[in-house]
Amino acid sequence: MNVVFGANASGKTSLLEAIYLLARGKSFRSAYSRRIVRHEHAELTVFGRIASADGRRHALGIQIKEGKFSAKVNGTFEQKSSRLAALLPLLLISPDGDKLITGSPRQRRRFVDWGLFHVEPEFLSVWQRYNRLLQQRNALLRQKRRDLLLPWDDQLIVAAARLDQYRRDYVDKLARQADHFIRQLLALDTFEFRYQSGWPPGEGYVDSLRSNLESDLRAGFTQRGPHRADLNVRVAGRSAAEVLSGGQQKLAACALLLAQASVFNRHTQKNCIILVDDLPAELDSHRRHNFMQLLYSIGGQLFVTTTDRDSLDLDVFSDKRVFHVEQGSITRENEDGD
Known part of the structure; x- marks a missing residue:
């Protein structure tokens, strides 16, 4: 447990962002690489050393210069962000985590696919193949090449079936784990x-794809398939986004992420890093205690930022470090708080 405390705008979140950048190859605060470089500076560099579960050590480096991103693993340039993700599995719990409940289906697909990437060895190749086939089919639709579609459709259908089954199986695993965390944080x-597969329920993808062909030709892209899938979270039969309050939505998202970490641990026999950015500020004392207990039960390396370190119940953690951030400068505190 690493607690990082300090006033607002002191640089706490920037530390988490740096760790996230090493693991995902992007920021969680901005989709534009230029915006995460400090004002009036030309570039940024983040460097870190990690120890894998197998005992091997790796050096990761990220540089963004003039809007261009580059990464190195053990001194060698790396083109694939999936390599970073495999070496440094990481989950983020943040104040805007409610977007997992209220945001777009794309955000929930990414959430599911991150979990699958780590627990299903074949997932990445299947996902990549489906997307390549989808791009090819969309290109033919834009060109109105109806005569060339059938061979690509046959391949797309096979890839879609595998991708769909992977996601269904993973959501089942996730749901079983999420029940415990939701009860603890929401008492529901x-x-x-x-x-939701991305095509009408009860209809096979073969029939759905072909019955929608004329509409796809008019639109110039494939309107049904795993690329339109969604994870629908419901409470008492209604959408969680409609039923839950803003605070409850954040707790529900938190529970989903903790469940995902638990699934990761069970199926890989490893732990992922969990970053928590100021979320305890959303919790009352009882739920804050439950939250810290749940973090402890999951294990792994934790980084938690807060404006008030005394608000965190750290007694359960025997191995903990506390850091103070002020104007971007980080200092470690002694156990007695000095």
Whole structure:
């Protein structure tokens, strides 16, 4: 447990952003690489050393210069962000985590696919193949090449079936783990997870793709398929985004992320890093205690930022370090708080 405390705008979140950048190859605060470089500076560099579960050590480096991103692993340039993600599995719990509940289906697909990437060895190649086939089909639709579609459709259908099954199986695993965390954080027992394939329920993808062909030709892209899938979170049969308050939505998202960390641990026999950015500020003392207990139960390396370190119940953590951030400068505190 690493607690990082300091006033607002002191640089706490920037530390988490640097760790996230090493693991994901991007920022969680901005989609534009130029915006995460300090004002009036030309570039940024982040460097870190990690120890894998197998005992091997790796050096990771990220540089953004003139808007261009580059990464190195053990001194060698790396083109694939998936390599970074495999070496440094990481989850983020942040104040805007409610977007996992209220945001776009794309955000929830990414959430599911991150979990699959780490627990299903074949997932990445299947996901990449599906997307390549989808791009090819969309190109033919834009060109109105109806005569060339059938061979690509046959391949797309096979890839879609595998991708869809992977996601269904993973959501089942996630739902089983999420029940415990939702009860602890929300005290609700009526949660339900529904995976939506991306085409009408009860209809096979072969029939759905072909019955929608004329509409796809007019639109110039494929309107149905796993690229339109969603994870529907419901409470008492209604959408969680409609039923839950803003605070409850954040707690529900938190529970999902903790469940994902638990699934990761169970299926890989490893731990992921969990970053928590000021979320305890959203919790009352009882739920804050439950939250810290849940973090402890999951294990792994934790980084938690807060404006008030005394608000965190750290007694359960025997191995903890506390850091103070002021104007971007980080200092470690002694156990007695000095």
